[in-house]
Amino acid sequence: MSQHLLIAPIVLPLCAAVLLLLRRGGAVLIKRTIGIGTTLALVITGIFLVHTAGDGVIRFYALGDWQPPFGIVLVLDRLSAMMILLTAILALGAILYASAGQDEDGTNFQGLFQLQLLGINGAFLTGDLFNLFVFFEVLLIASYALLMHGGGRSRTGAGVHYVALNLAGSSLFLFALGILYGALGTLNMADMARQISAGLDAHQQGLVHAGGLLLLSVFALKSAMLPLHFWLPRAYAAAPASVAALFAIMTKIGLYAILRVYSLVFADHAGPLAGLAQPWLWWCGLATLAVAAIGVLSARDLRLQTSYLIMISVGTLLCAFGMGHLDSITAALYYIVHTTLVTGGLFLLADMIGSQRGRAGTRAVRSRPLVQPGRLGTLYFIGMIAVIGLPPLSGAIGKALVLSSAEGIQALWLWPILLLAGLCGIISASRAGSTIFWRTGEGDPDGPKMGWRRGLGITGLIAASPLLTLLAGPVSQYAAATAQQLNNPDHYLEAILGTPMLTPGAVVPHAGGESS
Amino acid sequence: MLTWAFWISSALFTLALVMNFYRVLIGPSLPDRIAALDTMYVNAIGMIIIQGLWQDTSLYFEAALLIAMLGFISTVAVCKYLLRGDIIE
Amino acid sequence: MVLLLIVLLPLAGSLVPLMCQHISRGWCAWLTALLPAIALGISLSQTSTILDGEVLRHSLEWIPALGLSLAFRLDGLSFLFSLLILGIGLLIILYARYYLSENDSIVRFYGFLMLFMTAMLGIVTANNLLLLWFFWELTSLSSFLLIGYWYRESDARKGARMALTVTGAGGLALLAGFLLIGQVVGSYDIDTVIANADQIRGNPLYPLMLVLVLLGCFTKSAQFPFQFWLPHAMAAPTPVSAYLHSATMVKAGVFLLARMFPILSGTHWWFYIVTLVGMITLLYGAWFALMKQDLKGVLAFSTISHLGLITLLFGFDSRLAAIAAVLHIINHATFKASLFMAAGIVDHECGTRDIRKLNGLWRYMPYTTVLATVASASMAGVPLLNGFLSKEMFLAESLETQMFGGLSWLVPVLATLGSVFSVAYSLRFVHDVFFNGEPKQLPKEPHEPPRYMRLPIEILIVLCIAVGLLPALTVGALLKVAALAMMPTEGLPELDLAIWHGFNLPLLMSAIALAGGLLVYVLRHYLYRFQRQFRGRDARLVFEAANQRLINSAEKLLGRFENGSLQRYMFWLMLTALLFAALGLMAIPGLDGPAAPQPIDGVVATGGLLLCLAGLGTAFLHHRRLVALILLSVVGMLVSLAFARFSAPDLALTQLAVEVVTMILLMLALFFLPQTTPRESSGYRLLRDGLLASAFGGVVASLNYAVLTHPIERISQFMIENSVPGGGGHNVVNVILVDFRGFDTLGEITVLCIAGLAIYKLLNRLRLAMPSGDMEGRAWISERYPVILSVVSQALLPFALMVAIYIFLRGHNAPGGGFIAGLVTGVALILLYMARGVEWTQRRLPFQYQPIAVTGVAIALLTGLGSWLFDHPFLTSAYGHFHIPVIGDIELATAMLFDLGVYLAVVGATLMILANLGKVTTPHRPSREKS
C-alpha cells in the first residue's frame, strides 16, 4: 500500500472533490470537514513523502503499470516531496481561513479548492512533460474558477487579463511540447534528457533549442518573470483572500518547472544545450527584482503590496536559478519555502485587516481603528519582517543565503538590486503599517473578529517564518541535499530509465492482459 | 478506371468547396454566407467518403456520419441567432 | 552557557510584561527588571575572568549552509557594553515606571524595551558577523516600535519610520559588507576574521567593504550626513531616548567601529573617511545643539556631536585614541542618560520642553537642578568629572595626528572649537532651564519628582563623579580589557589614566574650551540671529517629501510599464516567445531535413489555400463578428478535413463535434456582446501587431517544416506494438487515451468538469441587457420555436443516441470513444434546448448536470483505484475475452469503464456549460452565488 502513497497527493484531493461536488448544495459543516480533513491528510502525506524522499532514493510510480518512458510516471524526489508538503501546509492555512465563511460566498468552493490542489500536486509530481501540461491546465482552470469566487468587478477585470494571457501561454506550451516530441520522440523528461545526452544531430539540436526556449517563455509566464509578469499583481490582489493565499504557490509552480526541466533535460550532459535558460533567468530575474521593488514602493494597498513582494521573491529565485550553482539552488529552495508560506499568510492577514476597516479596506489610508489592533498588528509586523528579509526571521536567512551564493561579478549585480529591493520593502511596509495600525481616525471599531479558524490559518502560515528560522539548519540541509540531487541528473535518469521493472517478475512491461 | 473516378470526383468536390468558400467570403448577406457554410459541410461529407473509398478503408465513415448529423446544427444556431438573437430561450 | 543566558534572559524578559497584564504597574516593573538583573549579575560574576583578559566563547551550530552559527563571545569590549546596556537598562526600567502615565501601556513599553535590550546585547556579544547583523537589524526594528510608542502622534510615527528607514538601509549595506568579508575570509566567525585582517585589508575590494560597513556604523550612530533621523527619534518617551541615545542604539554604531577596528582600521581609507565624518558630525551636532530651543533637541544634537567625537577618535588610527573613544563611550553613556532623565523629569513636571518657557526651575526642583548641573558639567568636560578625562585624551590625540600633512594643525583647532560649543550648550542647558529668571506660562506647577524617579539619575551621577575622581580605580581595568579586545595582536599601548598630567597643551585647550564656551554662551544671541538667516529645514518634512516623491515617481515609472493594457501584456508575451523560438530556429542549420518531401497533391493544396484564406479572413473581417465566426467555423471544418486527410479519423471526429459545440457557445455569448468591433487600433498598432503575428507565423511554419522533414524514432512504436496485447484495443489512439496515458485523460475530463463549475460561477446573477433586435435594428421575430425544427430535433434524438452508443462501443477498436459519444449526446440535447426552449427541455431533464459530470470523473477515478485491489498501480487496465454461446466473442475491458466515465463527464460538462449559459436569459438562470 505504501507504494501507492506516491499518488496520494493526487488521488486524495480528487476523491474529496468528487464527494464535495456530487451535489451543488450540501451541509456546510460536512463540506468544511471534508475540505479541512483532506488537506490535513495531505499535510501528513507530505510529511511522510518528505521523510521517504529524505533517503535520497528517487522513486517513481508508473501509472497504469506502463513503464517509463512509455507510460506516465510520477516521480518522488526531494524536490517534489518538499513542494507537496509546502503546498499542503499553505493549503491548510488557506482552507482554515476560507472555512470561516469565505467558502460560502459562492458555489463549490471546497470542491474547487481540492481540484486546485490536485492540479498543483500533479504538476509537482509528474515526470512527463505532456502530463505536466495537463496538470497546468487543471490548476489554471481551477484557479480561474477560484479567482471568480464570490464575484465582483475587480475580479472580473483581473480575470480577463489573467485568463487571456494564460490561454496564450497554454498554446505556447503545446508548441514547445510539439517541437520537443518532434525532435526527440518522447515525452518523458528523463527520456528527453537521455536522448539529448546520447547526442543529437545539428537539426535536432536546433529544434530542441527552440522548444526548450519556448518552454521557458511558458514557465516564465507562470512564474511571473519580467516581462511576462503583468498578470500577477492584479490577479493576486483581486482574488478572494484564501485563494490569493493558495496562489502564493502558483508562481512557484512555474519556478519549479524551470528548475525541474532545465536541471534535468538541459543539464551539463546536454552538451551545447546545457545551461540553455540560465542567462535568461539571471537577467530577467534581475529585471523582475527591480520592477517588483518599484512596484512595492508604489503599492498603496496591502494586497497589492504583497503581490509585489511575491514578485520580489520571484525575482530573487530566478536570479538564484540563473546563477545555477549548488549554493544558489540551496538558497533558492530554502527561500521558496519561506516566501510561499509567509506571503500566503500575508494575503489572509490583509483580508482580515481589510474586513475590520470598513470602507478603507486594505488601502493604506486613515480609517477607523481595528477591532483587534494588537493581534493583527503583531502578525503584520512579523509577516512583513519575514517577507522583506529583515532579521531575525526566515526571510533574512533566505536572502543572506541567496546573497552569499552570488560570486564575483554576479554579486556586483545581484547585491545592490536585492538589497535595494529590501529597502523598498522597508519603506513600503513601514509606511503602510504605520498608517493602518497607528494612524487611526475616529470611529468605533466594527467588523468581524478573527475567530479561531481565521486566526489559526493566518498565524499558522506566518508562524512558519519563526519556525523556519529555528529549523533553518535542518531545512537548509534538506535544501542542500535537494540541490545536490538536482545537480546529479544521472541519478534521476538511472532511477527512471535504468531500472525498467518496478514490479518484480513482470516480463512484459505491462501487467495487463490477464482477464479478471 | 476507379482511380480516375476518384481523382475526378475529389477534384470536383474540391472545386465545389472552393466555390462555396468564395460565397462565404463575398456574402453579400449573412444568410448567403451561412448557406454556403452549410453547403461546405455537405460537400465535406462527399470528400471524406471519397477518401475512404480511395484508401479502401471504412475508418472515415464515422466522420462523415458526424458531419451529416451535426453539421446542420451550426446552421440552425446561426439562423436562430439571426432570427431571435437568443438561441436557447 | 553563561554567555547564552546573558542574551536569553532579557529575551525571555520581553515576554514577562505580557504576563503582567493584570497586575499593578509597580510589580510589573520589578518583575520585568528581574531577568535583566539576573543577567547583569551573571555578567558581573564573570568580572574577574574577563579582567584577567580571558575571552569567553560559546557557539551553537545553526545554519552551516550560511556559515551562521549562534556564536557568542564575551571579551572586554562586549563585557563593558553588556554592563552599560544592562545597567542603564535597569535604571531605565525603574525610571519609566514613574515616567509613563496611566494611559500608556506599560506592557507594550517594557516588552519592546526588553526586545531592544536583547538585540543590543546580541550585537555586543555576537561572535559571528551574520549573527551580529541579525541583532543589528533587530535593534532597528525594536527601536522603530519604541520610537513609535506614542503612535497617535504624527511625530512619533514619522520619527519611527525615519529611524527605521535610515538605520535599516545602513543595515543592508552592512550586510553586504559582512558578506564580502565572509567571502574573502571564508568565514563569518569574528575570531577568524580578525585573524585574517591582513587578507581583508589587502583585498582589492577592501574599500568597498569598508564603505559598506561604515555605512552601517554611520547610519546607526547618526553620523553626518545620516544624522537627521536622530533628533526626530526624540518623539519617543524620554526613557527610550535616554536609553537609545546614551547607552545603546547609537552606541551600536560606535561599538561596531570598535569591533571592526582590528579588522578594517589602519589604512588611509579608514583614516580619511572616519576622521572626516567624525569631525563634521562633531561640529555640526555641537552647533545645532546650541541653536535648539527644545530641551530634548539640545540633548539629541549634543549626542550627535559626542558620537562624532567618538568616531573621530576611532579615525585617528592610534591605539590610544581608540581607548579614549571607549572611555568616552562610557562617560557619554553615564552623563547623557542622566541628562535625558533629568530632561524627562522637567518635561514630566512642567509639561513643556521649550527652553524659552522653562526658566528658574531650581526654586521648584533644587535637587534635580543639582543632578542636572553635575551631569552637564561632565558633558562640558569640567575637571574632576568623567567627561573631562576623555575630553582631555581627545584633545591630546588630536594633536598627535599627522595624516593631513600640512593641514594637520586644523584637527586640534577644530577639536577645540567643538569643545567650545560643547561647553556653551552645556551651560545653556543648565542656566537657561534651571536659572535665568522665572518660568513663563508653564502648563503645570513644577515640583520635585517622586523619589524613585530620581534614583537612577543619582546612581549615574555618582558614577560620573567616581570615575572622574578615581579613573584608574574605577574603570581602568575594564578599559584595558576592552581596549585589548580591539587590538588583540598589537597589544595595549602605555595608558595613564589620571586627572592631572601637568600643564600641557591639552590642558590649555581645555581651558580655552571652557572660557570660549562661556563667551559663546554670553554672545549666543548674536549666533541665534546669524542662524536665523538660514531657512531652517525640518529634516522630517524633507524626508517625508522625499519619501512621497520616491513613491510618486515609483508609481509613475511603474505606470509607464504596467499600464493595465492587456494588449501590451499580450504583445510582450508573444514577443518574448517569438524571440525565444527564433533563437532556437537560428540554431537549426537548415530547414530541409533528410526526409524527401511528399509530393503535393492538388486537393491538399487547394484545401490548404482555403484554410489559409479562411484564417486570414477571420483576422481581416473580425470587425464583423458574425462573419468572423462563420469563417472560424470554416477553419474548424477544414482542420477536421485535414485530420481526416492525414489519417487521424479520431481527431477529425473530435474536431467536428467540438467545432459545433464551440459555434453554439460563441453564438450564445455573442448575443450579449456588441455585434461589431470598433476600429480603434492606430495604423501603427496594426502594423506592429501584423508584423509580430507574421513573424510568429513564419517561425512556427519553419519549425513545423523542420520537424516534418526530420523523422526520428518515437516511443509511439511501443504503443502500437502493445496496444492489442497490453491494452486490449485495436484503436491505438483510444488505447493511449484510456490506458497508456489514461492519466492525462483523467486530468482532461477534470478540466472539462471544472470549466463547467467555473462557468456556473461566472453566470451567477449575471444580468446583461438583452438586445431587442439585431444590429440593423430589426426586431426579433416572434416565433420562438419553429415547428419544423422542433419536430426534426425530436426525431433526431433517438438516432443521435444510437450513434453515440455506436461510437462509444466501437471506440476501443475503431475511431470513436467516450469523448466523442459524449459530445454527440450533449449536442443532441442542446439542439433540443434550441428547438424547444429551456422550459420544455428542463421539464424533461429534471436533474442537474453537475452530478452527471462529477459522476463521470468519479467512475474514471474508481476505475483507476480499482487496480489497487489487485495490487497494481493506479489505472492499470485489464481486459478479457469471453465466449458466450450464440452471441460469440465479447471483449470486456476496464478501459471501457474508464471511457464510460469520460462519456458521462463530457455529457455533464457540455450541458453544464451550454445549457447554463442558455438559461441566463430565462427564469432558470444560475443564481446561487452571493453577490
Place this chain on the structure above:
Amino acid sequence: MELIYSICTGVLTASGIFLALRGRTFPVVVGLTLLTYAVNLFLFSMGGLHTAASTIVGTDMPMADPLPQALVLTAIVIGFAMTAFVVILAMRARGDLGSDHVDGQRREESREAS
C-alpha cells in the same frame, strides 16, 4: 505537402496572434481559438504526415504515429474548456465592467451600427 501544411499552421498562428492582440474581448477569444487550431495542427504533425495510414492495429495500412493524435485530442478538449470559460468571462466582463474592452474601460459605445 509538408510545405503546404507548414504554411497553413503558420498562417493560422499569425491570424490567431493578430486577433489575440486586439483590444476587445471577442476578437481575442476568436484569436485564441484560431491559435488553438494552429497549435493542434502543429502538434498533430509532430508525428509526421501520413497519407493512407491508420492508427488501428490490424488493418493492412501502414501505421501513423498515434501518440500526437492522442495528445491533440486531449488538447482539443482542454482548449474547448478554456474557450468556453474565456468567452463567458468576456460576457461577464461586459456585464460587470460595462464594456467589452479587454481592459474594461468604460467607453461610449453603441450596440448597434445604426
Place this chain on the structure above:
Amino acid sequence: MKRLLPMPLLSLLLFVIWMCLTALTPGNALLALVLALLIPILIGRFWEPQPTVHRPLKLVAYIAVLIWDIIVANLEVSRLILAPRRQPRPAFVLYPLSLTEPFPITILASTISLTPGTISAHLRMHDGTLLIHALDVEDTQALIEQIQRRYEQPLKEIFQC
C-alpha cells in the same frame, strides 16, 4: 406492451439501422434488440405524441416517389443553373395546408424542400399555410395542386389524419 414497446416503428427502424451499422452477427442482433427497446424508453420523455403510420405500404410507395422526384428535381435545377442565359421565374407561393399535425406537416415541408425547385420557406400553424419559394414556376396554382396531389394526399392517407 405499450410500455415495453412505446414506438414500434421507431424500434424497428433503430434495429434495422443498427444492423446496417454493424456486422451481421448474433451478438449484434441481440445488442440491436436491446437498443431498439431501450432507446425509445430512454427518449420517451422527449417524444411528443405524433400521429402513427397507419399505412406502411403507402409509406414505402411515398418514399419511392420521393427518391424519384429528388433525382428529377436535381436534373431540372441543374438545367436551370447550367442554362447560360435563361433567367428563372421565381415565386413565393402560399400553400394552404390540409394537414394539421406537426409531424406530417414536417414531412411534407421536407419533401417540398427536397423536390423540384421548391423550398418550404415558412410555416404558419395558426392559419395552416406553408409559404413556398419556387425557383422557376409558370403557374403557381398548378404547383399547389401538384403538391397536393403528389405529396399531401398520400401523407394524409399514411397518417390517417
Place this chain on the structure above:
Amino acid sequence: MVPWLEGLIALLLVAGGIFAVIGALGLLRFRDFFQRLHGPAKNSTLGVGCTLLASMLFFWVQTGDPSGREILITLFVMITTPVSAHLLTMTGMHHRLQRTEQTQGEPYELGSERDR
C-alpha cells in the same frame, strides 16, 4: 471487380462530383438569395447521395458483405438539409433580402416581437 460494377461506381462518383459542382455553381450564379438557396438544397444533397451509393456498392463488392451504413448518413442528410433550407429562407425573409424583379408573389412579414 466486375468491370460494369466498377464503371457504375465510377459513374456514381463522378456524377456526385458534378452535382456538387452544379450546386455550388447555383450558389454563385443566381441573382437573389432565395434562388441561390435552391442549388445546394438539392444538388449537394444528391451529390452526396451519389457518392454514398458508390461507397455502399464499393464496400459491398470489396467485402462481399452488404452493409447499409451509408443509408444512415443519407437519412441524416435528408432529414437535416430541409431544416437548414427552411431556417435559411426564414432568415432571408426576416432580413428582407433583395429579390429579382421577376419574382411572383411576396414573402409576408414574419411576425415581430415588437408587434406583440
